[in-house]
Amino acid sequence: MGQLFSAQDKDHGDSETNFTAYFKKIKKENKIIPEETIHLIEFHLEKGNILGANSVIRDALKNIDNAPINIAVTGESGAGKSSFINALRGVGHEDEGAAAVGVVETTMKRTPYKHPKIKTLTLWDLPGIGTMKFPPKDYLEKVKFQEYDFFILVSATHFTKLELDLAKAIRFMKKNYYLVRTKIDVDLENEKKNKPHTFDRKEILQKMENYYINTLKTNGMDAPQIFFISNNNLSVCDFPRLMKTLVKDLPNQKRHSFVLSLSNITEAAIDRKHKSMQQYIWMEAFKSGLLATLPAVGILRDDVEKLKVKLNHYRVLFGVDDESLEVMAKNSKVPVEQVKKIIKSPYLLETKKMETLEGKLLKFASAYGGLLATGLYFRKTFYLQLLFLDTVAEDAKVLLREAYSKPSSNSTHPQLLTMDKCYSFLMSLTGFVVICFVLFYLGLWEWNKV
Numbered sequence: 399m400g401q402l403f404s405a406q407d408k409d410h411g412d413s414e415t416n417f418t419a420y421f422k423k424i425k426k427e428n429k430i431i432p433e434e435t436i437h438l439i440e441f442h443l444e445k446g447n448i449l450g451a452n453s454v455i456r457d458a459l460k461n462i463d464n465a466p467i468n469i470a471v472t473g474e475s476g477a478g479k480s481s482f483i484n485a486l487r488g489v490g491h492e493d494e495g496a497a498a499v500g501v502v503e504t505t506m507k508r509t510p511y512k513h514p515k516i517k518t519l520t521l522w523d524l525p526g527i528g529t530m531k532f533p534p535k536d537y538l539e540k541v542k543f544q545e546y547d548f549f550i551l552v553s554a555t556h557f558t559k560l561e562l563d564l565a566k567a568i569r570f571m572k573k574n575y576y577l578v579r580t581k582i583d584v585d586l587e588n589e590k591k592n593k594p595h596t597f598d599r600k601e602i603l604q605k606m607e608n609y610y611i612n613t614l615k616t617n618g619m620d621a622p623q624i625f626f627i628s629n630n631n632l633s634v635c636d637f638p639r640l641m642k643t644l645v646k647d648l649p650n651q652k653r654h655s656f657v658l659s660l661s662n663i664t665e666a667a668i669d670r671k672h673k674s675m676q677q678y679i680w681m682e683a684f685k686s687g688l689l690a691t692l693p694a695v696g697i698l699r700d701d702v703e704k705l706k707v708k709l710n711h712y713r714v715l716f717g718v719d720d721e722s723l724e725v726m727a728k729n730s731k732v733p734v735e736q737v738k739k740i741i742k743s744p745y746l747l748e749t750k751k752m753e754t755l756e757g758k759l760l761k762f763a764s765a766y767g768g769l770l771a772t773g774l775y776f777r778k779t780f781y782l783q784l785l786f787l788d789t790v791a792e793d794a795k796v797l798l799r800e801a802y803s804k805p806s807s808n809s810t811h812p813q814l815l816t817m818d819k820c821y822s823f824l825m826s827l828t829g830f831v832v833i834c835f836v837l838f839y840l841g842l843w844e845w846n847k848v
Contacts, residue, residue, distance in 0.1 A: 417443060420680060427646040430654040430677050431458045448688050455685045461651045462678065465518060468545050470508075472524040472564070473552030478580035481629035482552055483521045485637075487513050488661040488717075497523060508541050515714060516659040522546065527560045534560070534567035547648065548574040554581045557610070562617045569619075574647055576625060577610070582635055583628035603635075633663045641667070654678060658715050662794050671716065672791040679787060683780040706747060709786045713743055716794040720744070726797065740800060741793035746786065 421429065421436050429436075435458050442451035469486070473479045480497035484490070491499045497511055506525055513519035524541050532540060543549075549568050551561055557577065568575045582603075590597045603626060610624050623643060625636040632638075641660055645653055657674040660667050713719040718741060727734040738744050 417684065424677065428653070428673065429650055430462060430674060431681070432650045435650075452685055452688045455681055455688075458651070459678070459681060459685070462654050463518075465649075465651045465655065467516075467519045467648070467652050467656055468522060468547055469520070470522045470524055470541070470543075470546040470549045471552060472526060472541075472549065473554075473561070474526040474528055474558070477526075477552045477554045478629050479523060479552050482550070482578065482580060482627075483511055483523055485629050485632055485661070486521055486659075487511060488659075489514060513659050516655050518655050519659050527564050528558065534564040537564065538567055538571065543568070543571060543573065546573065547652065548576065548644070550576050550578055552578045552580055554579075557613070559617075562614070562619065566617075566619060576623065576640065576643070578640065579606070579610070579624060579626045580629055582626040583630060632661065638664055638666065642670075645670070662717050662798055665795050665798060668716070668791055668794045668798070672787060675712070675715070675787055676784065679783040680780065683783065705782065705786075708783060709743065709746060709790075712786050712790040713793075716790045718743055718790055718793045718797060726801070737797070737800075741796055743786075743790045743793045746789055 417436075418440055426433075435454060439451050439454050439458075442448075442454060471479050471483055480499045481491070483497045484493075484499070487496075489496045495511070495514070497509075506529065508525070509523040511521045511523065513521070522541075527534065527537050551557065551565060553561065557565075565575050565577070585606075586599060586602065589602055606626065607624055614620075625640040625643075627635050627637045627640065645657055648656055654674050654677070657671055660671065662668050662671075710719065714722075723737050723744075724734050727737045730737070
């Protein structure tokens with residue numbers, strides 16, 4: 399976890415140095431606060447203005463927590479909009495509040511769907527442009543285009559002339575849009591059935607991408623990135639790449655909440671959430687450490703209840719809370735206790751573990767202000783929160799591996815494939831031995847002639 403503050407800090411310049419060093423290690427597209435905010439904090443620290451630096455950090459964290467994210471999803475009826483919206487929200491089609499799937503679109507109004515965990519994130523289901531019979535510019539005004547951070551245009555076959563004109567209008571109004579081709583799993587499966595001997599997944603996807611790029615160019619458009627996805631299996635094809643692109647294109651203060659909203663479909667997605675949360679915790683800890691330099695404020699001991707709140711918050715964000723574990727147990731048809739046995743976070747604050755944590759709290763706690771207290775309080779806060787975060791993130795990975803290890807009717811999991819190969823080899827070997835024994839028994843084969 400590392401120690402970013404030294405107990406031997408001599409002046410506020412050390413605080414500025416540590417702050418600068420930390421954010422220099424983070425790639426620009428992954429930072430959750432703008433560069434100008436970072437520079438302003440550094441300026442206050444360099445001048446020894448602790449209250450000023452604290453105020454900027456506090457406002458930055460507030461902006462991250464409260465910044466609204468509005469995503470517009472549009473496409474013709476049957477394109478898989480509802481399934482896509484449910485996938486982004488991490489809810490099943492039968493869950494409460496899920497977007498209705500398989501329903502013929504008749505509405506002329508936009509429909510909002512809140513993310514169940516990230517309350518500032520809203521996905522808007524827009525009626526297809528063809529259902530409203532408006533030119534693209536008028537359509538955008540009717541659906542209040544200025545309210546959205548970006549548009550996702552969804553299609554299950556090809557993009558219509560109206561949709562391509564809509565994409566042009568969105569670009570003209572200086573908004574980002576992304577073309578998403580859904581139901582790619584169905585297309586690949588049909589192609590495999592029709593051409594079992596010549597089926598080449600990579601070649602088919604490349605041909606499809608070339609087709610869309612040429613279509614866009616023919617319509618006078620610079621080809622944007624096109625994403626092929628399966629709403630039924632998000633970890634395959636381009637869904638992870640789409641999420642990475644959206645995170646990169648969002649403003650800094652909106653990245654954090656969007657990253658936390660992502661489902662744990664891959665270990666890379668979990669790592670991204672983990673790193674984003676690390677930045678947030680680091681800023682909280684830094685702010686707390688700065689406050690400790692003011693003798694009038696001092697340091698308050700963290701009590702068990704506050705620790706529980708923090709831990710439970712992380713467990714919810716990473717999908718390892720009690721409710722999520724119960725759902726996983728139900729889907730796997732095993733007792734929830736069996737699921738809990740393979741992870742650590744539910745037991746992190748139990749008596750034995752709690753005694754260890756309390757010992758670390760006492761070791762780092764200090765009732766006095768001053769520069770020494772800054773380093774100690776920073777390490778204490780950072781350590782405890784990172785301990786929780788690291789444990790929860792690892793739990794999420796354990797559950798993901800467990801989910802992928804479960805056999806299914808169409809599973810192509812590497813472990814299962816290896817077992818199948820071993821089984822085939824053993825069966826072949828057994829058959830060979832039996833044949834040799836029969837030939838030897840009938841006198842048709844002699845060992846010494848081998």
